[in-house]
Amino acid sequence: GAVVSQHPSWVICKSGTSVKIECRSLDFQATTMFWYRQFPKQSLMLMATSNEGSKATYEQGVEKDKFLINHASLTLSTLTVTSAHPEDSSFYICSAPGGNEQFFGPGTRLTVL
Amino acid sequence: TQLLEQSPQFLSIQEGENLTVYCNSSSVFSSLQWYRQEPGEGPVLLVTVVTGGEVKKLKRLTFQFGDARKDSSLHITAAQPGDTGLYLCAGDYTGGFKTIFGAGTRLFVKA
Numbered sequence: 001g002a003v004v005s006q007h008p009s010w011v012i013c014k015s016g017t018s019v020k021i022e023c024r025s026l027d028f029q030a031t032t033m034f035w036y037r038q039f040p041k042q043s044l045m046l047m048a049t050s051n052e053g054s055k056a057t058y059e060q061g062v063e064k065d066k067f068l069i070n071h072a073s074l075t076l077s078t079l080t081v082t083s084a085h086p087e088d089s090s091f092y093i094c095s096a097p098g099g100n101e102q103f104f105g106p107g108t109r110l111t112v113l
Numbered sequence: 114t115q116l117l118e119q120s121p122q123f124l125s126i127q128e129g130e131n132l133t134v135y136c137n138s139s140s141v142f143s144s145l146q147w148y149r150q151e152p153g154e155g156p157v158l159l160v161t162v163v164t165g166g167e168v169k170k171l172k173r174l175t176f177q178f179g180d181a182r183k184d185s186s187l188h189i190t191a192a193q194p195g196d197t198g199l200y201l202c203a204g205d206y207t208g209g210f211k212t213i214f215g216a217g218t219r220l221f222v223k224a
Contacts, residue, residue, distance in 0.1 A: 042217070043201060043214045043217040044201070044214045049211060093156075102205075102212055104148075104157075106154055107153065109153065
């Protein structure tokens with residue numbers, strides 16, 4: 001089946017720094033990708049829809065200036081957490097639709113000290 | 114706003130018991146999925162149901178989609194410790210893969 005990768009798989013950073021997370025569709029093209037955030041013992045919450053060649057669409061309550069999304073190619077979307085703070089520590093997961101199925105990446109665990 | 118209500122949120126049972134997880138919504142879904150997620154990993158698709166009234170079986174797991182396409186259930190027969198994990202229902206109500214997840218059911222099966 002189709003594969004979606006994420007890089008890095010985990011990252012630790014200092015408060016105030018920015019962190020970039022990559023999401024790649026490895027063997028298919030995706031004009032749309034989705035970014036989710038999952039806090040411990042909670043479900044996945046949709047943050048935004050990443051659209052190739054155009055602006056991302058953010059869900060209510062998600063700060064677009066803090067979570068910058070760039071979908072520069074048909075196989076790559078990036079999420080940059082700007083000026084990260086400890087409350088941004090979470091598990092970030094991307095997904096991409098392929099055919100009739102949604103494929104999820106393995107996730108990136110972000111810890112902000 | 115949680116469009117999908119999933120229950121129970123936590124379930125601890127003995128090996129061999131049966132269980133059912135429910136997923137309900139006031140919205141109609143074009144499709145509904147069930148996922149299983151292990152700690153530190155992304156969710157893995159178990160099944161997709163599309164047609165109202167549809168029943169799908171995956172070994173000891175039985176999935177049902179409500180006639181009105183607003184609810185679904187997951188039934189596990191003779192649960193085993195290997196079934197332990199987080200089960201998530203998810204719905205695509207826009208037809209565009211914008212998937213909304215339920216709160217999840219954390220299942221623990223004791224040997």
